[in-house]
Amino acid sequence: MKHWTEPNGILLIQIPIDWQYLNSGLRDYEEKSPYGFQPYEDSIGCFQLSCYPLSELAPSTTKANPDGVRKLSWNESRADNFEFCTHLFYGAYYDQALIGKYIYDVALEGDSRIAEQLAIVNKVLNSVVIVPEGDRKRAANLDKFDRFLGSLAASYDLLYSAINALAFIEIIAITANQIDAHLRLSLVIAKQLEEKTDNIEIRYLFQADGEKGIMERKVFDDALGFQVIDAETFDSLNDLYNLRNRVIHRYIISDIKSRELVTIAGKYLSALEQTRLILRDFEQKQAVVPYGLYGTKSGKTSITDDAIRRLYAKANDKHLLEKYKRSVKDSKS
Structure with a gap:
């Protein structure tokens, strides 16, 4: 895994090394919520994470938790249409309202690979760390x-x-x-x-x-x-x-x-x-x-295979050119 930091330093998550952060590299994305991620290669779906001030999205929750929501739990729902399937995840943690999405083509519904990706998504969601405001x-x-x-x-x-x-x-x-x-x-x-x-x-x-x-x-x-x-x-x-x-x-x-x-x-x-x-x-x-x-x-930092893969991923994110693209897949998988 590798860490990803929300651009304003609000939160950190752990994502697979072979996931690309989309907002900083693709024209269709800005560096703001929702933040998008997908595998560098053979992507079958896209994960998105958004964070907003809890006081804006859920003022009653903020009022009931003046010191912030101390335990993160996720509520799940679906928002499918004729083209895409969307798994939705809602949570509140400290001073942030969190929304996660995993989106994939409707033709892949029931595919075992989607189940594998959703398991990874759950790990990512449960890795959320809210950074104290002063840090x-x-x-x-x-x-x-x-x-x-x-x-x-x-x-x-x-x-x-x-x-x-x-x-x-x-x-x-x-x-x-x-x-x-x-x-x-x-x-x-x-x-x-x-x-x-x-x-x-x-x-x-x-x-x-x-x-x-x-x-x-x-x-x-x-x-x-x-x-x-x-x-x-x-x-x-x-x-x-x-x-x-x-x-x-x-x-x-x-x-x-x-x-x-x-x-x-x-x-x-x-x-x-x-x-x-x-x-x-x-x-x-x-x-x-x-x-x-x-x-x-x-x-x-030890010089491990994962450390080298993380460095390759950083270089890939900078280049965004096939000529310099290195594989960051786990050789053990």
Whole structure:
């Protein structure tokens, strides 16, 4: 199983590793209730989960439970039509009204595979954890951190494809992204170490559409200021930044030759390894303290088959391209 966090940090559930979260990747969905899930491969139905303030949907229940509904129980019903069968699940937990649905084609009614999926749905519904209101921002930030890691992992698929194709401009563009990511995460950890805190300065790790983010040169400045990098590395990264801009923006209108791209790409790959090692050092420093993203409270993640499948699933969610799709099916099943 893998965890899924509601985008506002309201709740967490455990879902199968081979289930895809639909809202963040498909145009027909928005990042709001209902949240949709289905297997990456051979899907025969779709599971949806919605959460709403209990005070809005069931004010009488809220009044009767001023401290929140402490025990989760589900009421089930059906809402079928000539095209689809829909199993409905209603529940209330703490300050949230919950609605679950499992939807499948009417032709599959009575199919043993549907019974298997409904058994999984029940496990998912019973895994719901409502996050205390004061912890929801952190839960949402941890989810953004997970997405950041998935994006970083997926970027290496792009890099290896570019290297194999000798696509030097792509190599330069992708490694610039990765260097920036290494420094951003190093900065987050450095600040946590300095302040001895679990707080995540999420502005380094996530930028929503239309949101003013932290630009690459500012990341260099901050990394120097927090001693993530030294002055020599700072100067080197700025030189690379200028070369990269010349390649990306002025390849046609300047005298730069394609042969020079090979050298620039090589410099970027060297810088990438340098920043990877910087990040590794910060991760190792934090691994022995009781706070932060990699602190001892978070526990050490073992490299198991399931852990690898979870990483593959994150990369799949980032790519949404058949070319890079990895199977996340359980080899034991």
